[in-house]
Amino acid sequence: xxxxxxxxxxxxxxxxxxxxxxxxxxxxxxxxxxxxxxxxxxxxxxxxxxxxxxxxxxxxxxxxxxxxxxxxxxxxxxxxxxxxxxxxxxxxxxxxxxxxxxxxxxxxxxxxx
Amino acid sequence: xxxxxxxxxxxxxxxxxxxxxxxxxxxxxxxxxxxxxxxxxxxxxxxxxxxxxxxxxxxxxxxxxxxxxxxxxxxxxxxxxxxxxxxxxxxxxxxxxxxxxxxxxxxxxx
Numbered sequence: 001x002x003x004x005x006x007x008x009x010x011x012x013x014x015x016x017x018x019x020x021x022x023x024x025x026x027x028x029x030x031x032x033x034x035x036x037x038x039x040x041x042x043x044x045x046x047x048x049x050x051x052x053x054x055x056x057x058x059x060x061x062x063x064x065x066x067x068x069x070x071x072x073x074x075x076x077x078x079x080x081x082x083x084x085x086x087x088x089x090x091x092x093x094x095x096x097x098x099x100x101x102x103x104x105x106x107x108x109x110x111x112x113x
Numbered sequence: 114x115x116x117x118x119x120x121x122x123x124x125x126x127x128x129x130x131x132x133x134x135x136x137x138x139x140x141x142x143x144x145x146x147x148x149x150x151x152x153x154x155x156x157x158x159x160x161x162x163x164x165x166x167x168x169x170x171x172x173x174x175x176x177x178x179x180x181x182x183x184x185x186x187x188x189x190x191x192x193x194x195x196x197x198x199x200x201x202x203x204x205x206x207x208x209x210x211x212x213x214x215x216x217x218x219x220x221x222x223x
Contacts (some may be wrong), residue, residue, distance in 0.1 A: 049193070070187070112196075
């Protein structure tokens, strides 16, 4: 089995900036609405995945997770871990808040040897 | 020779791993602000340890969200760009009287 190495490693900073732009464009004027947020979270996840593809990283697989929760004085804790190759694989995460909702978007980039 | 079980993501197996880890960590507990950091870490680490023991050629991503039950709404969605024949994901939603736990596991073949 031949193992390849990435020509360019996924850049978390660029990704984080792009994630924040996408969230701001789509959420700055939104309130939390149960029906709307269901399709909004799926839509955001797809948009982010499409944006990741435009960056042109070769041989990278992407997993995007979007979490939208209502701003309601609740306590929430999120934790994630990965079992991967820290030399090639990266994560970019951003948190967007307005007065009605909180959105956490995480993009994982995993290299395929 | 059929070796698809050794090289594909088996959702049922992973789902059981997730449920056992959640039950073992927070199964009988009530929501406590001071402890949820430890709980989420423990759940995630226990799941990763169990998955790596399966010895499959996969990279794993595990994510856990614990939320207090107080009437707030929560939506989560994921979108993946991968190989549908070998890669997969499993999300388990669990609750007790005082909290919700949502755990997602993504497995990507190497």
